[in-house]
Structures are given as structure tokens and as C-alpha cells.
Amino acid sequence: FADRDGVIWFDGELVPWRDARVHVLTHTLHYGMGVFEGVRAYDAGDNGACIFRLQEHTQRLQRSAKIMNMPLPYSEEELNEAQRMVVRENGLKEGYLRPMAFYGSEGMGLRADALKTHVIVAAWEWPSYMSPEAIELGIKVNTSSYTRHHVNISMTKAKANGQYINSMLALQEAIRNGCDEALLLDPEGYVAEGSGENVFVVSNGVIYTPELTSCLDGITRQTVIRLAEECGYQVREKRITRDEVYVADEAFFTGTAAEVLPIRSLDGRTIGEGRRGPITTRLQSMYFDVVRGRSEHHLEWLTPVEDE
Ligand code: PMP
CATH class of the missing domain: 3.30.470.10 (Aminotransferase class 4, branched-chain amino acid transferase, N-terminal domain)
Structure with a gap:
């Protein structure tokens, strides 16, 4: 490189x-x-x-x-x-x-x-982090045996280099287990985030995501919350348990690299239909439109690299 x-x-x-x-x-x-x-x-x-x-x-x-x-x-x-x-x-x-x-x-x-x-x-150049199949069908995820950072050990609001030892251990374990990504729990056992993504679940039409206590304040997370609310969806930040993810209708990750990425299964339990659900599909396609300026909404989020 x-x-x-x-x-x-x-x-x-x-x-x-x-x-x-x-x-x-x-x-x-x-x-x-x-x-x-x-x-x-x-x-x-x-x-x-x-x-x-x-x-x-x-x-x-x-x-x-x-x-x-x-x-x-x-x-x-x-x-x-x-x-x-x-x-x-x-x-x-x-x-x-x-x-x-x-x-x-x-x-x-x-x-x-x-x-x-x-x-x-x-x-x-980094065209896509995930394959076209993953973007459509979703990825397989395991709950990590590694706990996400404690707020008082390394702190969670800083995107600091050393934090990523934990992410790499979790991701390598997930891949060894035949999965694509890891879901990390916070020190109390509640869902925190992926190795480099925030996580959302959808149940009965409501979108849930963990509070920011032990996860990074993701900019894609903020973007997706905003887009979802503008579409009229209810978005709630709350503590989420891993079994709530098992029985959710849909789940997805968000991140600059991962964009909006459906989760197909967690720990071998199929989530919903086992493919990208309708709300995930809608948010993903809105996200792709907004980042490429194909939507008239939120052009303020785009900064041209050429001088005007
Ligand atoms: N959590 C972690 C641990 C991350 O590394 C990232 C990627 N920066 C995210 C969440 C998502 O943040 P963003 O949407 O700002 O890329």
C-alpha cells in the first residue's frame, strides 16, 4: 500500500x-x-x-x-x-x-x-467495503466474545488508534467463525456496536439503536436517524439486548465504510426474512442518493473538492 x-x-x-x-x-x-x-x-x-x-x-x-x-x-x-x-x-x-x-x-x-x-x-479509491450480495442480502454476524470498551478505561467518544485492537480481535474472531462481522456488547452486556459500525434494529415499524454510552457517535448513524425521522419513522435510542436483535424484524449496520448494511443473521438466528428488509431497503437507497447528491435534500452535507 x-x-x-x-x-x-x-x-x-x-x-x-x-x-x-x-x-x-x-x-x-x-x-x-x-x-x-x-x-x-x-x-x-x-x-x-x-x-x-x-x-x-x-x-x-x-x-x-x-x-x-x-x-x-x-x-x-x-x-x-x-x-x-x-x-x-x-x-x-x-x-x-x-x-x-x-x-x-x-x-x-x-x-x-x-x-x-x-x-x-x-x-x-475504495469502491465498496462489501460485495453487492452483502448490500442486498445482508451479512452474517456473531456476538463477540470481546467486550466493547468501558467508558472509563479507554473512553468511547474518541476515534483513537488504540481502540481498534479490540475491533480487530472481534472481527478476526467473527471471520474465523464463518461470519462477516462482529456485534460487540458493552461491559454490562447490552448491544454496543460492530467492529467499525453502529447498529440498528427494526421492530414493529419502530427503529431502535443503542444509546451512545459505549459506542462511537457515528456520523452515518446521525445521518440515518435524520433521514428516517424525515420519512416519518419513529427512532428510539435505548438499551438493546442481543436476544432483541434475534427477534427483530430487521437489523442493519451503519458506518462511513459499511454505509447502510443489512444484517441477515446473528449467532445463527435468521433475522426477519433473512435478507434486506423493507425499512432497511428504503434507508439504504436514500443514503446512497444523498451521498451522491441525487436527492435535493441535504446538499449541505456535500462539500465539493474543486473550488467554486
Ligand atoms: N463505531 C466504530 C467503532 C467505528 O469505527 C465507526 C467508523 N468510524 C463507526 C461506529 C461508524 O461511524 P461513522 O458512521 O462516523 O463512520
Whole structure:
């Protein structure tokens, strides 16, 4: 992945992809204290490539840094510009963006004083995270044997690098079990989220999703709640148990990478008809229209990468 053409925004400058390097004593590489985002740009027809909910992603990066006590050396505007620039300069029509702030190699102590915060933004083509069958039929999920983070151990509102050890363990276990994704429970045993997605269930026409206590405040989650409410659906945030998911009519994940992804089964129990349900279908298709500017609603969520 390192040996390819293109440019990466690195501490305020565009550098050739192959030259965007760090030292082996990079602090974040050792202890995982860093913050990042996953952002997407879509081909929005006449508006060209547009970044979806850029401001919200940048603001979450800033909040993550604040939680982790990392000083961010760039303003919100500079970070937004950097993201527009990498999509534009790499000639991408659609793509995935990875802004990340990490500590440099100025020292190895846990005190983390006198460390410099470095920031990169990379962008690359990433057509679809899931296969067309998965988007339509849904994926197989298992409840993870790994618990999601406790709010007072690593905190859950920061999209911090080290948090993803837990996600990777859960995802690898799910794949070993013949599933596509994991559902993680919070330390009290209630449904939290997927390895990189928020989760929703539909029962009797009402849409439910866990409260934010031990999951990430997903921007796709916010988007889907808004779209669902605008369609007149009731959306309730509440504690959800794994057996409520077993007997739900529909279930789906949301995330920048996963978009709106139906869940076909959990722990071998078929959910609903075992394929994408009607409410999931409607929300998924609205989501795809909104991100690509095919709907006149919420054009304010799209930021063109080209200057007007
Ligand atoms: N939960 C976790 C743990 C995630 O990594 C992600 C992906 N960022 C999400 C939820 C979904 O967040 P978003 O919709 O902002 O991508």
C-alpha cells in the first residue's frame, strides 16, 4: 500500500505517496495514542467529487484529540482544506479519506511531553467495503466474545488508534467463525456496536439503536436517524439486548465504510426474512442518493473538492 503513485498531505505539505514515511520510534506506533477519521468522497454528478459531511468528520477528529489530550496543530479550516486537496490532487472521483494525528519520534516516555503532533491525510479509491450480495442480502454476524470498551478505561467518544485492537480481535474472531462481522456488547452486556459500525434494529415499524454510552457517535448513524425521522419513522435510542436483535424484524449496520448494511443473521438466528428488509431497503437507497447528491435534500452535507 506504501509503494504507489499519488500524494499524501503530511504536516501541511503534499508529499509523494512513497515518501510519506515515519521513524520506527514513532510514539503512536508503540502505544496507540493517536486519533483518526474515516471519511468518504462520492461522485456527485455535476458537482464533481464531494466529501460527505466533511465538517462533522473534522469536528469529531478535533473532539477525539481533545479527549486524548493531543494538541492539534491545524485549524478546522486547514484540516478541511487538506481533505479537499488530497481528493483533488489524487484525481479521485470517489474515495476513502484517512486523516490521522499521531505523536512523532521525539521521545519514548509515556509522559508524552515534548512530543510533536503530526497530521496526515491520505485518500484512495475504495469502491465498496462489501460485495453487492452483502448490500442486498445482508451479512452474517456473531456476538463477540470481546467486550466493547468501558467508558472509563479507554473512553468511547474518541476515534483513537488504540481502540481498534479490540475491533480487530472481534472481527478476526467473527471471520474465523464463518461470519462477516462482529456485534460487540458493552461491559454490562447490552448491544454496543460492530467492529467499525453502529447498529440498528427494526421492530414493529419502530427503529431502535443503542444509546451512545459505549459506542462511537457515528456520523452515518446521525445521518440515518435524520433521514428516517424525515420519512416519518419513529427512532428510539435505548438499551438493546442481543436476544432483541434475534427477534427483530430487521437489523442493519451503519458506518462511513459499511454505509447502510443489512444484517441477515446473528449467532445463527435468521433475522426477519433473512435478507434486506423493507425499512432497511428504503434507508439504504436514500443514503446512497444523498451521498451522491441525487436527492435535493441535504446538499449541505456535500462539500465539493474543486473550488467554486
Ligand atoms: N463505531 C466504530 C467503532 C467505528 O469505527 C465507526 C467508523 N468510524 C463507526 C461506529 C461508524 O461511524 P461513522 O458512521 O462516523 O463512520
